[in-house]
Amino acid sequence: MSLQASPFAVAIPFSAATPLRRHRILFTVRAQVEPSDKNVEIMRKFSEQYARKSGTYFCVDKGVTSVVIKGLADHKDSLGAPLCPCRHYDDKAAEASQGFWNCPCVPMRERKECHCMLFLTPENDFAGQEQTITLEEIKEATTNM
């Protein structure tokens, strides 16, 4: 059995690696993949709506806003939920189904705390004056990444 399996395994690329290793490689590759246009648009619209609803503003540096929106879209693509891209998780899938850090996260809903700097209260030093961001702005701010 093992004699038959080993040449077979060699013929297959890294998907034949151990489960843990495969998991890691996928993460590395994922980080470089652009999120889908559909989910970027969904998260862009959500961000505008939630900023208005919560009375918060985007960062003066819209590059920060753009990267976070893309990060939320990336997690929506891979996990089905907009898990906060500004945290480290042992198990992203478990965290996404648990929901605490799905945007808008519990600290944001309860205390308007967004350490990802997507939604900033007006008195925050980094807060800008805007609650809107276009798809063009997002694309422009994230082109040379």
Add this chain to the structure above:
Amino acid sequence: MASSLSLSITLSPPPSLHKSIFSSSSSHFNPPPSFPSRFHISHNPLNLQNPLLLPPIRSIPQQIRATPVTKDLWENSILNSETPVLVEFYASWCGPCRMVHRIIDEIATEYAGKLQCFILNTETDMEIAEDYEIKAVPVVLLFKKGKKCDTVIGTMPKEFYVAAIERVLST
């Protein structure tokens, strides 16, 4: 309209001047090594260099940026470092991490020789992130003699990082 246009042209500096100085001097600075062995090259004393060539050497620190570090390099680069070390933990789609990147790159230049600056991707180096119990990113850790001695969580103004570094360097 026309006068303002000509003014802007005359005011703009000759673009190639700066570069040409650097490129010509750097070509002088790279003579073929005439030493018989590696040991001699490492002993190449500074005072043998033409003092006129020193400005390009001083310009090198301006290009210093925080270096990516991984699990494999962790022990050598961080724990065994002679100089104090700063590590910024980040995630790939974390917007504020990019703001902190820029600050750390500036700090890497300003503290060249006194502090080594690194960045670590928590998604590709999960083990290190878990060892140091990283939850929110960006987070900046400061190490001295292999020991973690300060942590700055979140996105802070540059002065905040500088103050933490000064505290570590002075102890």
